[in-house]
Amino acid sequence: MRIHFIAIGGSAMHNLALALHDKGEQISGSDDAVFEPSKSRLKAKGLLPENEGWFPEKITADIDAVILGMHAKADNPELLKAQELGLKIYSYPEFIFEHSKNKTRVVIGGSHGKTTITAMILHVMNYHNVPVDFLVGAQLEGFTNMVHLTKENDFMLIEGDEYLSSPTDLRPKFHLYQPNIALISGIAWDHINVFPTFENYVEQFKIFIDKITNGGILIYNEDDAVVKQIVEEAEKPIRKLPYTLPEYFIENGVTYLETLDGPMPIEVFGAHNLSNLAGAKWICQNMGIDEAEFYEAIASFKGASKRLEKIAETKTTVAYKDFAHSPSKVKATTEAVKKQYSNKKLIACLELHTYSSLNAEFLTEYQGALDAADTAVVFYSPDAVAIKKLEEVTKEQIEQAFNREDLIVYTNPEEFKSFLVVQDFKDSVLLLMSSGNYGGLNFDEVQQMIE
Structure with missing residues (x-):
């Protein structure tokens, strides 16, 4: 089959493209932006689009199926061309x-x-x-x-x-x-x-x-x-x-x-x-x-990537990265780590990164989510709030939402990184919870921070 991907660079989309390529199908695709690791993985298989953007001339009558990614818009020129030609168009789950x-x-x-x-x-x-x-x-x-x-x-x-x-x-x-x-x-x-x-x-x-x-x-x-x-x-x-x-x-x-x-x-x-x-x-x-x-x-299962993933360890200290960002996940993950390491100090850091977590009305759902931590830190980027076109969120709102007087709040990536660098991590567990990267934190450097 000849299959064309509109928005091939997405996490799920590029993996589907690779899977179908490995299965022997003929794959092509477009996207207006392709980031790592999708870029390298597509390039290695010869599937990376030569140029970024949308090119309706790529859509021809001999295409057996078009797979449409969420990143594309309803007025995408390639989608419109596919509809005009009466091609079979699938969403990813279809x-x-x-x-x-x-x-x-x-x-x-x-x-x-x-x-x-x-x-x-x-x-x-x-x-x-x-x-x-x-x-x-x-x-x-x-x-x-x-x-x-x-x-x-x-x-x-x-x-x-x-x-x-x-x-x-x-x-x-x-x-x-x-x-x-x-x-x-x-x-x-x-x-x-x-x-x-x-x-x-x-x-x-x-x-x-x-x-x-x-x-x-x-x-x-x-x-x-x-x-x-x-x-x-x-x-x-x-x-x-x-x-x-x-x-x-x-x-x-x-x-x-x-x-x-x-x-x-x-x-x-x-x-x-x-x-x-x-x-x-x-x-x-x-x-x-x-x-x-x-x-x-x-017995030998070590966990999924980014799900309570151990990223650094010394004789007295351990650091975990976790994808947790919704209130229930944050609470469960924080409590699990504290219970597992009850004799160590837990420094729990949460980045508010998703649309939901940066929504002023939804913030109250986080009440008590970090209570199990000995030191609780919340990081968020005002720029991310602006990009998502949400109402401005203040430090005071976050402090009230988590209902914790000693909550530490950072909005500057460098200040957050500096906080980590100066910590005494002896007999501690560092838990970094986010679906982002705290404004550019290199997780590979965490080992150096805790030593």
Whole structure:
């Protein structure tokens, strides 16, 4: 097939382009800006557009499919040309469904834990040499791409996020996959620029449940009250399998999972990761991996990239980077690290970077999110607020929102970096939570900072 990508440089889009290229399809694409690592990865495969911009002359009648990325606009000249020629145009999730419509689709949904659960399942499948097609939201250790597609594999494992499908299709992505096996890890209001109320956000998960194929399986976190309620109320003819936080204990900085064969040390920690593990186990069991095989494999799982990723360590100090940015994730991650290292000082730094986190009305959702930290720091860029065309957020608003008198707030990247440089990190844990980089912080330098 000849396939053209409009907005090929996106994280998900370029991975799909690479996967289809590896599958043997003929790939072309355009974008008005391509950044690293997409740029180098596309260039290595000969897929990087020669020039940045949109070129309707690239759109010709012999193209079998056009895949439209969210970065493009509805009036994109290449899209308009494709529509004029009557070409088959797919959103990203539409194409994934088209590829997997004859496979067993396993879709992992939820406001948090999606990437980790998907990564756990892939780790287990890879350990036991069970090949599966997949789509995951982060680069995983041991896997070249975030997307892998074949003709022969029976399963398609999909991280199903609730963000919009394309500029011309405003349905959440996970509404389009029609899973045979689904999981919901938890519901905590997010993407407020798209889902303005909590009720509207919850409704998306009700629709997700309704999209499961008749006779399918829904695995759900019954510790989450909202999830439990909507699953129990759902009338869809499916099997409903609940999971809950498993028994565990921490000894000398190591987390042990209680199993039928006795305590088992694991590499990951924190209640949210152990809950994710319980969900992943149910999924794997429904993909043909028994409990003993699951435990054997999961013991060596070190975590997904940017999800409580250890980035530096000395004899007395350790530093973690985490993608946490929504209130529930920040709270869970901070509490998990403090519990794991109860005898160390926790310095927790959060960057408010997303549309939701920089919204003045939404800020109040962060109350208590950093309470478990001994030292709590919040960084945000007034420029990011301006770029997102939001109302100005003041330091006072942030201090009030977190409801913590000793909260340290920085708006200047250099001042924040200087704060880190002068800290005495002995017997401490440094936790850096952000979906950004604190205005240009080089995470590779953190080892030098803590030494």
